[in-house]
Amino acid sequence: MPRQLFKDPTATVITSSNNELLGAMIAKDGQWRFPHNDSIPDKFKTCIIQFEDEYFYKHPGFNPVSIFKALRDNISSGDVKRGGSTLTQQVVRLSRKGQSRTYFEKFKELILATRLEFRASKEKILSYYSSNAPFGGNVVGLDAASWRYFNREANELSWAESATLAVLPNAPSLIYPGKNQERLLTKRNTLLKKLLQNKIIDSLTYDLSIAEELPQKPYALPQIAPHLLQKVTQSYYGKRIKTTLKKSLQEQTNRIVSNHYNQLSQNEIYNIAVLVLDVKTRKVLAYVGNSPTDNEHQKDVDVIDKPRSTGSILKPFLYAAMLDAGDILPNTLVADVPSQFGSYNPENFDKEYDGAVPASRALSRSLNVPAVRLLQEFGLDRFHHYLEALKLKDLKYNANHYGLSLILGGAESNLWDLCKSYAALSSTLNHFNDTSSEYFTNEFCEPTFLADNDIDFGKKTSEKTLFDAASIYLTYESLKNVNRPEGDENWEFFDSSKQIAWKTGTSFGFRDAWAIGTTKDYVIGVWVGNADGEGRPGLVGVQTAAPILFDVFDVLPNSNWFSKPFDEMQEVDICTKSGYRASVNCEEKEQKFIQLSGLKTQPCPYHVLVHLDRNEQYQVNSSCEDLGNITHKTWFVLPPLMEYYYKSKNPFYKSLPQFRSDCLGDNAISMQFIYPKENNSIFLPKDFDGKRNELILKIAHSKPETIVFWYINETFVGTTKDIHDMAIIPKQGKHWITVVDEFGNEAKRQIEISQ
Structure with missing residues (x-):
């Protein structure tokens, strides 16, 4: 036997x-x-x-x-x-x-x-x-x-x-x-x-x-989670495996994916992946590796663990890292102006600029230029180190390989790792509030789809694992304000609506659309695109992935919002306009809770004390006005380039008054190029009549009323006042553009005109 x-x-x-x-x-x-x-x-x-x-x-x-x-x-x-x-x-x-x-x-x-x-x-x-x-x-x-x-x-x-x-x-x-x-x-x-x-x-x-009838033909066996079955088969072939999936949730998620696939396939978008995690147990609750498409569009490919361009989905990690390091406060004003970093020229999705925008709003609106400028300020290697700590396994190269495009989709990751990272942040915040303000050493662990596996979060410690609880909470507060997709815009007016911290991402060329959201109890990740990498117009995170995300959240139980981690925060005076810690010159202040590391940030640099005449029309000093007639007032002043764009979006912004003509003294004057950018290669197209189009040069001047003199290769071409735009038709080749104002201040920029 x-x-x-x-x-x-x-x-x-x-x-x-x-x-x-x-x-x-x-x-x-x-x-x-x-x-x-x-x-x-x-x-x-x-x-x-x-x-x-x-x-x-x-x-x-x-x-x-x-x-x-x-x-x-x-x-x-x-x-x-x-x-x-x-x-x-x-x-x-x-x-x-x-x-x-x-x-x-x-x-x-x-x-x-x-x-x-x-x-x-x-x-x-x-x-x-x-x-x-x-x-x-x-x-x-x-x-x-x-x-x-x-x-x-x-x-x-x-x-x-x-x-x-x-x-x-x-x-x-x-x-x-x-x-x-x-x-x-x-x-x-x-x-x-x-x-x-x-x-x-x-x-x-x-x-x-x-009286019961006999069976007439065999049924096909259920295939409710076919891509998870593929994954299980790789390691447990021929075995019966009890998974962590909830059957009803898996079936509901399958139906949601099928419904959206039917719509998206009309635009030749064929593949969808959805992952649902339980934050507290780190167990997989639903696993949809692909949409119910056909063999031609790789229906059997499990997209959940496949590397795809991240788009903007990494931006919350940079925001949390800068909060954690004490480099910014939640609403610190950051520059949103045309920027060039060597040959890299990032642009916002809508091609517009705000001049200056609170960091939290830059994150919730997913503005590209502020993100790149913050990454440069924070340090590429430094941020890359944080991402390595998140154990994103598709991040295989060093920081210099990715460059500043790392924050806009220059790197690849997969839905599994990204959901795992968001779940770890949510769990960190939960554990901190549930314990005596403590962290766990193994917070950034792998989720599991095996029912018999219980996650070991490690030992309790007073030291943060990666980000402190306050930085995570403040990041989620910003992500809660991300504009929701069409049909769900007014969610905050409904008592039954869910509070969700979520983020979308869209890769270059409209190849990948992401949406990842978290509540206190659940993390949902959605990827939409084509498995073969083909881009499609309209393949944007907020339009394609976000509706799926919220449909899945709708079938999950409601969750309370995260508790505020008071032990990692302190209430301080914040300058309302700039978002910095209030200086003595800030007129409008409000009490806000900030992360403890934010206490080392500088006071507001944009409010200055100015001296005005009695009518507050001009700046004056003792050389031209009696001290008794001088009004001392704080003024919100942005640098010229930031101010140029900020004024168009903020009609109540007041530029600093100019000095009265009879006053003596050194007045701070600055000017910056708006266009062209540094070392730009510019192509000037021809009209229907064969004439070449003009090149419009622009600068921002801290005193717009100043006369500015324009030169091309040391040849004078004209002057401007108030509106500093100059139209020229340069010849092919490299040129130096020089501007000099009436006070002798000078700025230069080199361009190349190509045919």
Whole structure:
């Protein structure tokens, strides 16, 4: 008797956290044979014993009476008309497949059956039989047969259905659903009659049972999470794996993805991936690796772990890192002006500029230029170190390889790692508030889809793991204000609406659209695009991925918003206009909680004390005005280039008054080029009449009323006043543009004109 009775390959089976079947992959030999199952439903157990071996619990592995009757009938008929095998003998025969059915072989089976009875319990022998008996076609075992013939679990079968399956192994090659219906019906009803006669079922149950129809054809097995099944098969082939997925949530998410796929495919956008994580347990609740597309569009590719361009999805990590380092406060004004960094020329999505914008609003609006300028200020290597700490495995190169484009999608990551990182931030904040303001050492751990795996968050510590709780909270406060997709814009006016910190991303060329959101309890990540990398117009995070994100959040329970981590924060006076810590010159102040590291930030640099005449029309000093007539007033002043764009978006901004003409002294004057940018290569197209278009030069001057003199290659071309725009038609080649104001201040810029 071999130690392992059955060595046949089995199907890979995954179930939900409640043991509901999610999917199965056929065994290597092409059989639907589920892994061995010790649990046998009572109805099937009763039916198989009554049909095959009524004295199963009384014999030692063989039944002498049955053997004698079988020999008598077979000898008298001259053919094999009856078998005398017990269920134990049948288990032995199933394990010794391919053996000829001779009397000598029967004797071997009898001896081995007695040995099996000594080794295994009756229940174990029954489980061997139910897991390995043939049920017709390529269906082996009760579990597979129940799903193939009745589309549900074996423990949910009726008496009639259990009886049908009990009689099938007796002659699986002849009795098969859809064929030999009369013979199958006769055998089933005969068994049901026996159950009635033995008072196992009552007459009503019998009448209802014989009225039930027989199965006509096999059902396809459920494929509710096919891409997770692929992933499980790689490591657990042929095993039954209980996953962390919630079946109802998985099915709802599948329907949401299918509905959006039907719409997006009209624009030739074919692939979608969605991942849902439980923040507190770090378990996967829903796993949709791809949309229900076709083979031409890689429907079998699991996009969740595939590297894709990140777009703007990394911006919250930079914002949190700068808060954590004390480099900015939540609403610190950051520059949003045309910028060039060597040959790199980032632009906002709408091609416009705000001049200056609070850092939190720059994040919630996903402005590109402020993000790149903040990354340059923070340090590329420094930020790259933070990303490495997040364990983004597709970040394979050093910081210089990516450059400043790292923050706008220059790097690649995958949905799994990004969701894992957002879940770690949310969990850090939860743990800090749930404990005595402590962190856990293993907060940035891998999520799991295995139900038996419990995440170990490590030991408690007073030291932050990566970001402090206050920086995470303030980042989420900003992300909560991201403009929601169409139809959900006024969410804050509804009491039942969810508070969600979320972020979108769109890669260059409209190839990838991202949306990742988190509440206190859940993280949802969505990727939309084409698996082959083809870009499509309209493939933008807020338009394609965000609606899916909020549809999935709508089927999840509501969560409370994160608690404020007061132990990592302090209330201070903040300058309302600049977002910096208030200086003595700030007129409008408000009390705000900031992260403790923010206490080292500088006071507001944009409010200065100025001296005005009595009417507050001009700046004056003691050289031109009596001290008694001078009004001392604080003024909000931005640098010229920031001011130029800021004024167009902020009509109440007042430029600093000019000095009165009779006043002496050094007045701070500055000017900056708006266009062209440094070392620009410019192409001037021709009109329909063949004339080349003009190049419009622009500068911003701290005193617009000043006369400015313009030169090209030291050749004077004109002057401007108030509005400093100059139109020129330069020749092909490199040129120096020089501007000099009437006070002798000078600025230069080199350009190249190409044909």
